[in-house]
Amino acid sequence: MNKTFLIAGGDLRFATLAGKLAENHTVYAVGFDRNVGMSDRVRVIDRITDMNVRADYIILPLPVSGDGVTVSMPYSGRSVSLESLVPVIKENGVIFGGMISPDIRKLFEEKGIAVADYAKREEFAVLNAVATAEGAIQVAMEELAATLSGRKILILGAGRIAKVLIDMLSGFHADITVAARKCSDLAWARVYGCKAVQISAMEDAVAESDVIFNTVPAVILDEKLLRLIDRNSLVIDLASKPGGVDFDTAGNLGVKAVWLLSLPGKVAPVTSGEVIAETVKNILSERGDFND
Numbered sequence: 001m002n003k004t005f006l007i008a009g010g011d012l013r014f015a016t017l018a019g020k021l022a023e024n025h026t027v028y029a030v031g032f033d034r035n036v037g038m039s040d041r042v043r044v045i046d047r048i049t050d051m052n053v054r055a056d057y058i059i060l061p062l063p064v065s066g067d068g069v070t071v072s073m074p075y076s077g078r079s080v081s082l083e084s085l086v087p088v089i090k091e092n093g094v095i096f097g098g099m100i101s102p103d104i105r106k107l108f109e110e111k112g113i114a115v116a117d118y119a120k121r122e123e124f125a126v127l128n129a130v131a132t133a134e135g136a137i138q139v140a141m142e143e144l145a146a147t148l149s150g151r152k153i154l155i156l157g158a159g160r161i162a163k164v165l166i167d168m169l170s171g172f173h174a175d176i177t178v179a180a181r182k183c184s185d186l187a188w189a190r191v192y193g194c195k196a197v198q199i200s201a202m203e204d205a206v207a208e209s210d211v212i213f214n215t216v217p218a219v220i221l222d223e224k225l226l227r228l229i230d231r232n233s234l235v236i237d238l239a240s241k242p243g244g245v246d247f248d249t250a251g252n253l254g255v256k257a258v259w260l261l262s263l264p265g266k267v268a269p270v271t272s273g274e275v276i277a278e279t280v281k282n283i284l285s286e287r288g289d290f291n292d
Contacts, residue, residue, distance in 0.1 A: 002024070002025055002026060003025045003026070003056040003057065003289075004025065004026045004027075004028070004053055004054070004055045004056050004057075005018075005021050005025055005026070005027045005028070005055060005056065005057050005058070005059060006027075006028045006029070006030065006051065006055040006057070006058045006059070006085075006088065006089075007021075007027060007028070007029040007030075007042075007058075007059050008029075008030050008031055008048075008058055008059070008060055008061075008071050008073075008080055008085065009030070009031035009060060009061045009071040009072050009073040009074075009076070009080065010031065010060075010061035010062070010072065010073075010074075010075075011036075011061070011074055011075065011265055011269065012036055012037070012265070012269035012270075012273070013062075013264075013265050013269045013270075013272040013273040013276060014029075014059070014061060014273060014276070015029075015032065015036040015037055015038045015039075015269075015273065016269060016270045016272075016273025016274060016277075017059065017273040017274075017276050017277045017280075018038060018039065018042045019038065019039030019041065019042060019273075020273065020274060020277040021277060021280075022039055022041035022042045023041070026043070026053075027041070027042045027043065028042070028043045028044075028045055028051055028055070029042050029043070029044050029045070030044075030045050030046070030047065030048060030050075030076075030080060031071065031073035031075065031076040031078070031080060032044055032075050032076060033046075033075060033076045033077055033078065034075045034076070036075055046078070047078070047080075048080055048084050048085065048088055051088055054088055054089060054090045054093075055088055055089050055090065055093060056089075056090055056093050056094075056289075057089075057093055057094050057095075057096065057280075057284070058085055058088070058089050058093070058094075058095045058096065059095075059096045059097070059276075059280060060072075060095065060096060060097035060098070060100075061073075061097070061098065062097070062098025062099055062118075062119055062265075062276075063097075063098060063099040064082075064097040064098065064099065064100055064101070064104055065082060065101075065104060068082075068101065068103055068104065069081060069082060070082065071085075082104060082107060082108075083107070085108075086108070086111050086113065089113060091112070092114075093113060093114070094113075094114045094115070094116055094283075094284070094287070094289075095108050095113055095114070095115050095116070096115075096116050096117075096118055096280055096283070097115070097116075097117060097118070097119075098117065098118055098119035098276075099117070099119050100115060100117045105117075116280075116283050118276055118279040118280055118283065121279050121282070121283070123275075123278070123279055123282060124275060124276070124279040125160055126160055127271075127275040127278075128264045128272065128275060129160040129161045129163075129164045130164055131263060131264035131267060131268040131271055131272055131275075132161050132164075132238060132260075132263045132264055133161055133164040133165045133168050134168070134267065134268070135260065135263040135264070135266065135267035135268065136165065136213060136236050136238055136260060136263065137165075137168060137169070137172075138267065139236060139258065139260060140211050140213075140234060140236060143234050143256065143258065144210070144211065144234055147172070148169065148172040148174050148211070149172050149173045149174065150173060150174070150175065151172075151174050151175065151210040151211060152174075152175045152177070152208050152209045152210045152211075153169055153174045153175065153176045153177070153209065153210065153211050153212075153213070154176075154177050154178075154179060154202070154205050154206065154209040154211070154212045154213070155176065155177070155178050155179070155194075155212075155213045155215065156179050156180075156199065156202075156212065156213065156214040156215060156216050156220055156221075156244060157179075157180060157214065157215035157216040157239075158178055158180040158182070158185035158186075158188065158189060159215055161215045161238055162178065162213075162215045163192075165213055165215075166178065166189070166192050166194060167192075170192070170193060175195075176193075176194040176195070177194060177195040177196070177197060177205045177209070178192075178194045178195070178196050178197075179196075179197050179198070179199045179202040179205060180196070180198075180199060181198065181199050181200075186198070199216075199220060202225075203225070203228055206221075206225050206228045206229060207228040207229070207230070209229070209230075209233060210230075210232075210233050210234070211233065211234045211235075211236065212229070212233065212234070212235045212236070213236050213238060214235070214236070214237045214238060214239055214243075214244035214245060215238050215239055215244075216239055216244045217239040217240045217241070217242065217243065217244065218239075218242070218244060219242060219243065219244055219245065219246055220244045220245075221235065221244055221245045221246060221250070221257075222246050222249070223246060223249045223253075226245075226246065226249055226250050226253050226255050227253060229253075229255050231254050231255065231256075233255075233256070234256050234257075234258075235250065235255060235256065235257035235258070236257075236258055236260060237257065237258070237259040237260065238260055238263070240261070241261075243259055245257050245259065247259065
């Protein structure tokens with residue numbers, strides 16, 4: 001059954017998302033003044049009021065808003081308020097978004113509109129971990145100007161991204177050590193063929209590593225540990241804010257450290273857009289709305 005979607009704001013990922021949904025549905029897009037390779041099947045509009053129908057579903061960016069009032073629209077000089085979306089969605093519609101704040105959720109739910117956060121879905125997190133890991137490895141190779149084969153790699157944390165990194169870096173025949181707090185995570189690291197150390201006792205691993213990938217969103221690499229890192233080594237922080245590295249101290253000590261936020265949208269926007277489309281479809285299928 002054909003449904004009507006409104007894609008409001010976002011980056012290159014959402015141009016891909018719009019195109020994927022437009023293969024089988026009616027799709028409007030607002031917030032794309034600049035060329036983002038939007039499919040001809042998508043009906044790009046300048047303003048919300050240009051829609052001549054109400055949408056079954058509205059898909060908002062990741063993150064939804066920078067100020068809590070307007071939609072994040074990096075490819076537009078215009079602005080769209082979150083409030084203005086309420087009149088254009090049908091009564092039984094759903095508003096999707098990534099990293100939806102409690103205040104934004106409340107804004108819509110108080111109007112009786114269902115809200116779904118696609119960024120909280122497991123399939124979204126897992127598939128984005130692949131893009132994050134690939135992007136991190138690409139940056140590592142560019143920054144080191146050397147192969148990863150035989151290099152001593154330290155991965156901090158043992159979550160989704162860390163697991164994908166282990167799998168990919170094993171293909172490079174890297175010498176991988178995993179540092180984590182949970183004994184169960186350390187056991188899994190050994191099963192994956194890695195060395196394993198407690199984060200509280202990783203000084204030697206830090207000092208010996210050529211590349212350190214951090215996936216833990218807490219400042220673990222403090223001054224004490226940063227002083228142990230070889231100045232020819234590289235630190236790549238993949239954690240969300242506040243990150244896992246004291247970057248000011250790293251800079252003062254001459255430690256090469258880069259913080260790679262939102263990698264999927266930067267290194268693989270097409271794939272990331274497809275992941276969002278798949279996740280939205282899964283949510284709607286589970287609701288019984290449609291089976292595309």
